[in-house]
Amino acid sequence: MKREFTLLSALVLVVIMSGCGATVSEPDNDKIKGGELVVDFPANLLKQSLIEKGLIEADGNTTVFGYRGYLIEYDTTNENGEKVRASGLMVVPSASGLDKIGKEKLEYMKSKGFSVVSDDHGTIFAKDKAPSIVASMQNIPDGSPIMLTSLFGFVTLQPDYIGFGSSSDEYHPYLLKKSSASATADFIEAAKKFAKENHIPLNNQLYLTGYSEGGYVALATLQKMEAEGKSVTYAAPMAGPYMMDRMAQAVLSMDSVNHPSFMADVAYAYSLAYNKDVSELVQPPYNSMLDTLFSGDMSIDEIDTALSKEVSGEGGLFTDKAVNGVLSEDGNFWFYNALVSNSTAYWGPKTPTSFIQCKGDDVIPFAMTTGTVDLMKNIYGAENVNAVAVEPVITGNPDTTLRLGHSECAVPAYYVAGSIFANIRKSTIGY
């Protein structure tokens, strides 16, 4: 009997050990060079979703393209000029789920090459909000590329910025011109290379846009690219704090603010970039909290709750030195000088540029846009810049009383920018 049990035991052992059926190989995403497919969403479902949300008419006449998002890693440089491995999202119109007419339209666009829109995103604090991270986690269309790619037919580029995505171990150089511009300009070059390697046809048109922080970054990128002799077809920065010194003066002259996180992050990032002690700018106990608050693990609401909404004075957020130095425009105060040198308004673009913003913006005054345009025209000799108020455009009424705040304005502002870009493309490329 011992022999029989030995045989049975061996059989059991072999069977259990040979069981290897609990693993599946990693997802067989499309094999592509230099990137990873993270979103592949068909046109028909996206169209259905847009109709259900009331964003497009249900008459079926609007062409909605499929949405293919690629995560691309690339090299850029931080504020200190050190190499950083960064990431971004490239979204391309696809034929998936398109009807026959849509496919013919897409083929024609391909024959002419896709025009590229570089879109810089607005302020985020949590690392999981970066464009390529959202796309990788959810695998669905998100944000401005839905409009720019699936409705207007552009290839959309969204750099995550340094401090997010693949470079999340770095601090985010918030509203710091040099590295913000590099992160975008280098991503544009990386995306062009990626497109070439993967047979995504691009024409030579490049449009720059972005909202809020993204508006600032788009303008910084335009300045950098013009300085480097690179061609940009058209720029449409939106609702950005182009004059950082004026923006800081506006904030620091207030008694309290609803969102102390924004200015606190400026102080935090500038201190790191200029190798200064943040205690010069931010009062205890908040100065010691900033590493945690801006670690990328906290949301804007959590950060705003943790910080004082009082701007200055006892119990306030900022030091008297910061407030007085900025308000008095102290040329010996490093922070004021940094705000001036990181402003993106003090030059004159040669590229045709429309500054788009809502008159009702409650975070960044509309005067920031008109002031920037006036400066560029009157002081720096820019000939092709103008300010576009969103509310009159979307209502068709120059005298409209509609006023949209900073958050509500984003979608219509993108629509205005996309329409401007599409009209230029139509008159030049032919579609």
Place this chain on the structure above:
Amino acid sequence: MNKIFYTALIGIGIANAAAYKIPEQSLDGMALSAAHVAHSTGADSAYYNPANMAFLDDESSYIEGGLSMVYLPSIDFDGEQYISVRGYIPADAESEKEWAVIPFGHFVSKAMGDWRVGVSITSPAGLTKRWESAVQKGFAEKFYLMSMEINPSVSYKISDTLAVAAGLRAVYSEGEVRSDGSDMGLPFKREMKGNVVTGGYNLALSWKAMPDLEFGATFRSKVDLKEKGEANLYIGNAGRHYSASVTVPMPASLDIAVAKTFNNRLTIEALYERTYWSSYRRLDFEYNKDIQDMLVAIFDKPIDKYWKDSNTWRLGVTYLYSDRLTLMAGYAYDESPIPTKTLGYELPDSDANIFSAGFRYKQDEHLSWGVAVLYDHKDSRSIKKMENEAGIAGRFDKGGAILVSSGFEYKF
């Protein structure tokens, strides 16, 4: 190579009884439609009623081995499928045909006083269903469940007419789930594999009320198969990888049987089987991290099952045609535990009539062998619109199973 060996040895699971339970695990079991709980007389007593081991020849050991070859014809579906926003869409289709091989083995030791030891290797649960049609593929491109059970047991003879037994159930199981909605315009796909080693117990009673009248009862505990493994979930061609698990129960069951022998040649057995499928309330896939929001409703929301306890009535007839040849036949009526509202393409089960027959030939004092065949005829099943939570409306037809077993028994 391990995988090839494993597949060859264990075969793939099937569903030839109600739901995914497979009661036919020996030559006699196949020939008698698994009715021989009261009157099991060979090595397969270790599985069907280990208390009967106590009444086998004290001086002999018994070993049985064999293979069951299974053919699962296509299931026809004529009907429609409800898809959100699009309403009911045509969904006529037929499932893929399946072939499978299932091995079995049983051993009973010589008596050690009033004690006796046995062990069975069986595949007590299994399911394989594949659809290549656009709609069904979105729900069950492949559903596969395989199990292998090692079931050692010990019997104790209380008296010359009464014996009891108890055993331990060690179960290894593998599962695989694939679904792909892309052919019906829904770009959602799932690939998942998992396995588990788990256990339970079984109890048995045998009472020989008269030399020609026997009673038997057995109970098998519920065994939860928590298949742990990995999954890929896709939207379009973009996927994410997860650790994942899902639990399906091998339900507890109770068999009560009686056998009457006439003139030492003809034995008629009847069995009532209660399977406690009501323990299967929900199918809940779990992942190690949040899945894509858009897929939560499709792949993460628990799926109602709410199966009901089922009854099976079995009848077996054994006739000693000669000293060497034994003829057997069986019939069973097998209720499906699956309510209409939770029926799915992965297992479109229905009530069944089971017919079986076979023979055993005694080659010499030690060796016997035989062949059995079983035909499982499934009733057709209709579902009206709005009756089914998965949106199925139509009629399932055909299906069922044909099984052929061959096996040998060696007595030494």
